[in-house]
Amino acid sequence: MPKRFNLREEAQKAFQNRKRKPELKRDAVLSTAAHLFLKHGYRRTSMEDIADHLEITKPALYHYFTSKDDILVGCYSQGIASILTRLDDADKATGSGLEKTRAFLRVWVETITTMEFGQCVVSLDDNELAPAARSEVRRLKRRIDRSLRERIAEGIADGTIKPCDIRLVAFAFGGAVNSIGAWYDPNGKLSTSAFVKAYTDILIDGVSMAPAPKPVRSSRRGARSTKSE
Amino acid sequence: MPKRFNLREEAQKAFQNRKRKPELKRDAVLSTAAHLFLKHGYRRTSMEDIADHLEITKPALYHYFTSKDDILVGCYSQGIASILTRLDDADKATGSGLEKTRAFLRVWVETITTMEFGQCVVSLDDNELAPAARSEVRRLKRRIDRSLRERIAEGIADGTIKPCDIRLVAFAFGGAVNSIGAWYDPNGKLSTSAFVKAYTDILIDGVSMAPAPKPVRSSRRGARSTKSE
Amino acid sequence: MPKRFNLREEAQKAFQNRKRKPELKRDAVLSTAAHLFLKHGYRRTSMEDIADHLEITKPALYHYFTSKDDILVGCYSQGIASILTRLDDADKATGSGLEKTRAFLRVWVETITTMEFGQCVVSLDDNELAPAARSEVRRLKRRIDRSLRERIAEGIADGTIKPCDIRLVAFAFGGAVNSIGAWYDPNGKLSTSAFVKAYTDILIDGVSMAPAPKPVRSSRRGARSTKSE
């Protein structure tokens, strides 16, 4: 098991001593749930599964969360918060829009390959959630997307990124990044850092050997051409 | 509702006459199911939902499919068959490995933006399936992936594609393409064909204005660095 | 497969020629059903199973029988008729009550080991049937039981059978005979006729080497001591 999972190993311990802070137990529930949700899917993970893994009882979960949806929202929040925090750090490195975008992707990919909460954000289907919870999650998600688009726009403005449909690019990057959870094995031969770089560069630079014949000239107002979400 | 969905409107008609080509009814079930699966997810779509949409009763579905899994497998098969068929056509256009890869992506993106069955292949989680059905589906899916990798390899060999970790590229492309279903709106301003071209070119050529500073130099034996599946 | 089953093989043929007599088809249904009922139980045999084995369609069965219950009653009737017929023959052999009883058992055991319909009578649970059908079947069954009891009574009267509770003896014999279907293998080493004799003698003569120390002295009015059925 990769070491990024040992949060979960600690999770059980949090419940073994009743004196521990409730905050810790909340986290324990969250990281256990995140792990199971990723492994088996939200629907197929029952409250009982989560409770069993923590060696507590089902109703105990309801002390910390009001519902299963609430737990999922918790996972999303944690993941998005992590990404956003790291992103702030990355931004201090001033540079061209292209370099900022590259840095953004790197942080994003890194978070996902490193943290289960990060993966939750990209792998879990928020359609599972009740409407209220769903829009809360989407609001959070949009912050990442907006952040990415701003950097791309900056790159286009300063001439380091080709003129292109920002939304399409953001979606393409998002899709490629989000898929990582489905196949990436942190114990593979490629080191995490090498993987992060390679994957980022593929997206930013493409695979074509020659410079692209012509710059992409799609409508600049592509925004309307895709769903609002 | 987008016009590409009006197949489904026809679906109900297929059941209005008791005597009617069973093949037609089977297809009607399949396209209705595909639509609902995509909209609400496989688990959250009940057999009753499907039956209600077709204005038939639940057990009637079991005339055409042995189980819910069987219906999902049917959707996958249809989608994969479509993609593979179109891919064959695209291949006749001989060209460099790069151009073949580009053509491949175009066909792939096009299928997904055009057919709900195509979207099923990329959006539906085959983890929902029983083991037997799951491996059947994975076998089919692998054919697409293999096909893509062969073209990339060809491009690397003929020097039109940068030396790179083929698996990573295939995954990045796959992820970006698969995500389309989640946000693409066929009624958006951008025409389908414009979208297909733009999206494909982003992936192939990247967004960086300058030629990449250095070619991607990841380990050439990257295969082991990612999960086998 | 034992040869006593080849009636069933013929069953399918009966339906291959539409010109054949409907009576033959009825029989074909009956013997196929008997076979399946014995093999899997009445409840677990579906009308579809029967139809499939005969290579006809389900509704066709309803041409010959009004319901599944009706088929089961048919099986019972055939079996009971066979037993009763053979019993009449056996009775012509005049003899003591003991010998008549022994002959009766022999015929009974023989019928059961030889005919699937015979086995139906003893192995199938008439509780499965709707009330009307059930009492019809029970009426038929009682005729066998009555026949056996008469012979035992005759033996007691003529001093060849110990004074005993006739009902208990009849039930003991019935139980032992009825169980045959559950374990007897017509292809076993013991020939059918040897088996019939051995089994009958065990019941009639017991297994004790010495003559029983004292005659059985149960209440002579034991009849009332057991359920009426």
Place this chain on the structure above:
Amino acid sequence: MPKRFNLREEAQKAFQNRKRKPELKRDAVLSTAAHLFLKHGYRRTSMEDIADHLEITKPALYHYFTSKDDILVGCYSQGIASILTRLDDADKATGSGLEKTRAFLRVWVETITTMEFGQCVVSLDDNELAPAARSEVRRLKRRIDRSLRERIAEGIADGTIKPCDIRLVAFAFGGAVNSIGAWYDPNGKLSTSAFVKAYTDILIDGVSMAPAPKPVRSSRRGARSTKSE
């Protein structure tokens, strides 16, 4: 209703208090189920029937048993355990093989006429069970059969039982005993103990007044002549 069933009347009480020995409730489920299984058959008894009789809801049953099969296996186990326990006691009475066999039958008959669980063992069709549960049950059943055969063999060896095909005798006895559940009425005129003695003696000593003309001389290797199970 016969008084041997009033365990069941107590069954409902077991569920009247939320806090109560779970063992008690498990037993309540089991005895209620046993009763219904015997009365209507396994298949025709629904989980809802059982729940209704206990005045609880269907899913509550799943607290105590994982499945309907599990309940049936529970009934079998209880019955077989009872028989085996009583058998051990009976065996302490040393004696000839014949007397041991007689004692065995007495205990067996007694258990069946006294306990519904005993009847389950003999009356319920284990073909209803899933393969795993079925072989578990059969393993248990075989222990009783083996026990009986050992005693018969002992009797043959010490000359108190006629040389005979042990398997046939065991089957005949088993069949006769198993049938008891189908017709015995514990409230009949005959007392249980009188019934037990009378029934046992019929089987052991036969009904023939005269000593049997010739000892049964079936093939001594009759084992092969019947199915293995």
Place this chain on the structure above:
DNA sequence: CATGAATGAGGATTCATTCAT
């Protein structure tokens, strides 16, 4: 007659959630 299609009435099982203690 025969048949493919359709259905109504269950039945086992799962699970998020809430009580009673």
Place this chain on the structure above:
DNA sequence: AATGAATGAATCCTCATTCAT
């Protein structure tokens, strides 16, 4: 605070039986 017990609402699937053609 924590738990064992209980529940209601689904959900998939089966099957005897009946139509429409």
